[in-house]
Amino acid sequence: MIKNMSDIAIGIDIGGTNTAIGIVDRDGNVLYEKKPQLPTPQKRENPDASQEKSEEILEKYTTTLANEIKSAIDTVRQNTPGIDIAGIGIGAPNGNYYKGTIELAPNLPFVGVVQFADLIKAKVPEIKIIKLTNDANAAALGEMIYGGGKGMKNFVMITLGTGVGSGLIVDGDLVYGHDGFAGECGHIVVVPEGRLCGCGGLGHLEAYCSAPGIARTVYELLAQYNDSQSELAGIPFNSMNSEMVYNAAVKGDKIAKEAFEITGELLGRGLAITVDHLSPEAIFLFGGAAAAGELIFKPTKDSMERHVLPVFRNKVKILPSELKAGTAAIVGASALVWKELEKMES
Amino acid sequence: MIKNMSDIAIGIDIGGTNTAIGIVDRDGNVLYEKKPQLPTPQKRENPDASQEKSEEILEKYTTTLANEIKSAIDTVRQNTPGIDIAGIGIGAPNGNYYKGTIELAPNLPFVGVVQFADLIKAKVPEIKIIKLTNDANAAALGEMIYGGGKGMKNFVMITLGTGVGSGLIVDGDLVYGHDGFAGECGHIVVVPEGRLCGCGGLGHLEAYCSAPGIARTVYELLAQYNDSQSELAGIPFNSMNSEMVYNAAVKGDKIAKEAFEITGELLGRGLAITVDHLSPEAIFLFGGAAAAGELIFKPTKDSMERHVLPVFRNKVKILPSELKAGTAAIVGASALVWKELEKMES
Numbered sequence: 001m002i003k004n005m006s007d008i009a010i011g012i013d014i015g016g017t018n019t020a021i022g023i024v025d026r027d028g029n030v031l032y033e034k035k036p037q038l039p040t041p042q043k044r045e046n047p048d049a050s051q052e053k054s055e056e057i058l059e060k061y062t063t064t065l066a067n068e069i070k071s072a073i074d075t076v077r078q079n080t081p082g083i084d085i086a087g088i089g090i091g092a093p094n095g096n097y098y099k100g101t102i103e104l105a106p107n108l109p110f111v112g113v114v115q116f117a118d119l120i121k122a123k124v125p126e127i128k129i130i131k132l133t134n135d136a137n138a139a140a141l142g143e144m145i146y147g148g149g150k151g152m153k154n155f156v157m158i159t160l161g162t163g164v165g166s167g168l169i170v171d172g173d174l175v176y177g178h179d180g181f182a183g184e185c186g187h188i189v190v191v192p193e194g195r196l197c198g199c200g201g202l203g204h205l206e207a208y209c210s211a212p213g214i215a216r217t218v219y220e221l222l223a224q225y226n227d228s229q230s231e232l233a234g235i236p237f238n239s240m241n242s243e244m245v246y247n248a249a250v251k252g253d254k255i256a257k258e259a260f261e262i263t264g265e266l267l268g269r270g271l272a273i274t275v276d277h278l279s280p281e282a283i284f285l286f287g288g289a290a291a292a293g294e295l296i297f298k299p300t301k302d303s304m305e306r307h308v309l310p311v312f313r314n315k316v317k318i319l320p321s322e323l324k325a326g327t328a329a330i331v332g333a334s335a336l337v338w339k340e341l342e343k344m345e346s
Numbered sequence: 347m348i349k350n351m352s353d354i355a356i357g358i359d360i361g362g363t364n365t366a367i368g369i370v371d372r373d374g375n376v377l378y379e380k381k382p383q384l385p386t387p388q389k390r391e392n393p394d395a396s397q398e399k400s401e402e403i404l405e406k407y408t409t410t411l412a413n414e415i416k417s418a419i420d421t422v423r424q425n426t427p428g429i430d431i432a433g434i435g436i437g438a439p440n441g442n443y444y445k446g447t448i449e450l451a452p453n454l455p456f457v458g459v460v461q462f463a464d465l466i467k468a469k470v471p472e473i474k475i476i477k478l479t480n481d482a483n484a485a486a487l488g489e490m491i492y493g494g495g496k497g498m499k500n501f502v503m504i505t506l507g508t509g510v511g512s513g514l515i516v517d518g519d520l521v522y523g524h525d526g527f528a529g530e531c532g533h534i535v536v537v538p539e540g541r542l543c544g545c546g547g548l549g550h551l552e553a554y555c556s557a558p559g560i561a562r563t564v565y566e567l568l569a570q571y572n573d574s575q576s577e578l579a580g581i582p583f584n585s586m587n588s589e590m591v592y593n594a595a596v597k598g599d600k601i602a603k604e605a606f607e608i609t610g611e612l613l614g615r616g617l618a619i620t621v622d623h624l625s626p627e628a629i630f631l632f633g634g635a636a637a638a639g640e641l642i643f644k645p646t647k648d649s650m651e652r653h654v655l656p657v658f659r660n661k662v663k664i665l666p667s668e669l670k671a672g673t674a675a676i677v678g679a680s681a682l683v684w685k686e687l688e689k690m691e692s
Contacts, residue, residue, distance in 0.1 A: 279523025
């Protein structure tokens with residue numbers, strides 16, 4: 001698989017709990033993966049959000065990361081001596097692609113704007129390219145370079161997980177917008193004055209179509225029908241996940257089936273809005289709910305076709321992501337590096 | 347103003363009633379304008395939408411257009427002998443940029459997909475570049491090349507007229523999408539299951555924020571308040587236009603003022619969705635309602651800021667278009683040519 005000296009990239013994904021580090025080749029094969037993953041510093045380590053404490057946590061975290069990066073490189077070099085790393089791609093919450101910064105990330109213990117890429121670069125000077133964006137953008141690049149988006153110039157990636165993220169590919173590149181933060185389709189309003197979203201907004205797509213969003217819909221339906229027969233009626237609100245809803249739906253549970261119908265209806269409404277903007281060739285769904293197959297794809301597709309402008313009707317495919325769930329985050333992050341090399345060559 | 351042989355472009359705008367033809371220099375000055383404008387062929391000329399009749403109308407129309415183009419060139423050449431035309435840009439309903447076609451345009455008498463650019467090219471072989479897109483996309487390019495969007499890489503143009511159109515500039519170029527039709531923000535749902543839109547959809551931005559949309563809001567408010575004191579209460583539904591509503595609002599008419607508040611609230615809701623997608627540097631408003639100044643800009647801005655994801659708050663300017671109302675259509679269309687030259691040179 002290793003074709004030449006620049007056929008290896010490092011992918012790093014800064015998740016809410018853990019940070020994943022891996023080495024990926026040009027075909028998306030994971031050659032190395034740090035196990036167990038590194039813990040991501042938690043907000044509780046800097047409860048007063050002080051600048052000093054922020055810098056201290058950051059210094060410790062980036063030093064550990066840099067050591068892990070060097071150790072990963074060493075491991076791969078034991079198998080292939082002299083191999084060169086093309087660069088590092090980082091998926092990070094509120095990651096600013098243009099500046100390499102992490103800015104005002106609500107769930108990280110850092111204060112303000114953090115020069116993340118520069119800090120890593122200073123500690124691993126061997127690496128020339130270090131690029132950073134949010135995880136959904138990285139996933140979109142992963143889909144374009146390794147997955148179902150190969151050869152597509154215009155498509156959309158939707159990640160359905162704890163939140164709803166998106167990455168927008170227009171004319172062969174990610175849309176970053178003027179500030180580096182574009183592509184937040186999870187926060188478009190699909191129900192005016194609707195449910196409270198984690199961001200403080202009302203009625204956002206994320207409040208309905210994320211994994212917790214589906215659980216909220218189940219509880220709304222249980223409340224509405226007072227349905228004690230549903231197998232979901234015995235699960236506490238805090239324990240409900242989309243897999244449980246899926247399993248119940250497969251067995252014919254009425255509440256679970258309706259929850260998927262509603263989720264698809266609202267997801268389709270949101271996707272129609274994205275199609276009206278960008279007219280993509282395809283929309284890829286990634287993550288928890290996407291694993292429910294036709295239970296989610298059918299109502300989503302029906303709703304999207306109903307809501308989209310006629311000129312776009314029956315033109316846009318909704319497809320499952322081809323990225324593997326376990327390694328998508330590091331594979332997506334590594335794709336940032338190949339895309340950067342492509343831009344430098346053109 | 348004329349700098350060199352390729353400093354002149356022809357702009358053509360195919361409107362619902364008339365077709366405008368002009369010659370524009372690189373600074374956006376209109377050097378020639380056909381007066382009176384050419385009539386655009388009407389649907390009633392082909393009531394059964396037959397293929398034969400469509401071809402006949404098309405042949406006649408493109409022949410007349412070609413003759414007018416030649417005559418325009420001759421006129422400009424009388425002033426500047428030997429001057430060369432860089433190309434022709436055409437703003438057309440349902441114009442496909444990639445193929446130069448007009449496709450399934452609901453208000454034109456043509457059947458199916460019409461090879462419009464090729465037909466013109468065959469009749470004016472002197473011209474090498476003939477590019478075509480819809481009028482709002484052309485206006486966005488006009489804003490970028492001649493207007494307030496100069497130097498901006500990411501912005502959005504919203505045209506408020508009989509309909510609501512949009513042109514999306516991402517990374518310095520228009521978003522055309524995979525099929526050439528992207529940028530239809532007028533048809534995003536802002537009120538689920540709301541008003542009927544001209545396209546058949548429900549609750550679209552266009553059904554509220556176009557000129558007829560504002561009139562509809564006035565009538566809704568008159569009906570709601572049964573307000574015979576409003577000066578708008580004496581105007582028939584069919585005669586109401588946004589200028590009348592503006593004049594009434596300036597004089598303090600309660601219904602008119604509330605109509606602008608509602609229009610701005612919904613426009614801002616729509617713009618927030620576009621910002622969540624694209625994170626533009628600015629949004630330009632063009633056309634009828636935009637002339638109402640703060641009456642529309644203030645509620646629009648307030649609503650956009652309220653609905654947008656916090657990371658984008660207070661970052662995006664809402665500005666009046668700098669294109670002149672009278673010539674914006676041909677000036678915008680001509681911008682297609684300069685953009686094409688820029689792409690060929692890069």
